[in-house]
Amino acid sequence: MNYLLVYSSRFGYTHKIAQTLEAQWTAAGNTVHMVNLADAPVIQQDEYDKIIIGASIRYGHYAAALAPWIKRHQHILSNTPSAFFSVSILANKPHRSTPQTHTYTRKFFAKSPWQPQIIGIFAGELHYAKYNLLDRYMMRLVMKLNKGETCLNAHIEYTDWQKVREFGEQVQKLNT
Numbered sequence: 001m002n003y004l005l006v007y008s009s010r011f012g013y014t015h016k017i018a019q020t021l022e023a024q025w026t027a028a029g030n031t032v033h034m035v036n037l038a039d040a041p042v043i044q045q046d047e048y049d050k051i052i053i054g055a056s057i058r059y060g061h062y063a064a065a066l067a068p069w070i071k072r073h074q075h076i077l078s079n080t081p082s083a084f085f086s087v088s089i090l091a092n093k094p095h096r097s098t099p100q101t102h103t104y105t106r107k108f109f110a111k112s113p114w115q116p117q118i119i120g121i122f123a124g125e126l127h128y129a130k131y132n133l134l135d136r137y138m139m140r141l142v143m144k145l146n147k148g149e150t151c152l153n154a155h156i157e158y159t160d161w162q163k164v165r166e167f168g169e170q171v172q173k174l175n176t
């Protein structure tokens with residue numbers, strides 16, 4: 001099967017998760033076309049058997065380009081088996097780790113013309129050294145407010161890779 005995997009990543013971590021899924025789907029015999037949302041890909045009806053979008057949260061929001069891209073392709077998305085995954089730090093809290101309890105995703109899809117058949121909520125990476133000064137201190141504040149890691153040397157991957165693998169399996173089982 002032909003998969004389209006669109007990712008939106010600021011610091012490369014959602015891209016890393018996308019690459020892991022790509023490897024899983026490719027190993028199962030599928031062809032995966034992976035594209036960066038920032039490159040504003042344009043797709044045609046019937047080009048892909050399945051479409052998957054993955055995006056990270058920054059200051060409470062997905063990339064500004066995400067909603068317009070979905071709107072532009074809403075008919076194709078709605079007529080193709082499709083899935084979405086979200087990457088954020090606060091998804092490492094068990095009470096914010098499902099599509100129903102992850103506020104960013106719930107709010108986003110409450111306004112979206114597209115409703116994916118599967119939604120994955122993944123915890124991302126904390127890596128203060130990657131951020132500029134303002135982002136570093138803002139992230140530290142977010143972590144402090146949430147009783148998380150505030151040491152500026154910290155580099156932590158909170159991702160549950162088994163959860164990512166299960167999402168990948170669910171996508172493979174989606175009927176076309």
Ligand SMILES: Cc1cc2nc3c(=O)[nH]c(=O)nc-3n(C[C@H](O)[C@H](O)[C@H](O)COP(=O)(O)O)c2cc1C
Pocket residue numbers: 008009010011012013014015056057058059060061087088089090091123124125126127131135136138139142
């Ligand atoms: C400047 C900045 C702001 C962030 N804001 C949030 C946020 O509001 N909520 C959250 O849960 N995670 C937040 N995060 C965490 C990111 O979603 C997480 O680090 C993710 O792994 C980033 O993925 P990416 O590298 O693909 O962009 C923020 C990270 C940074 C650097």
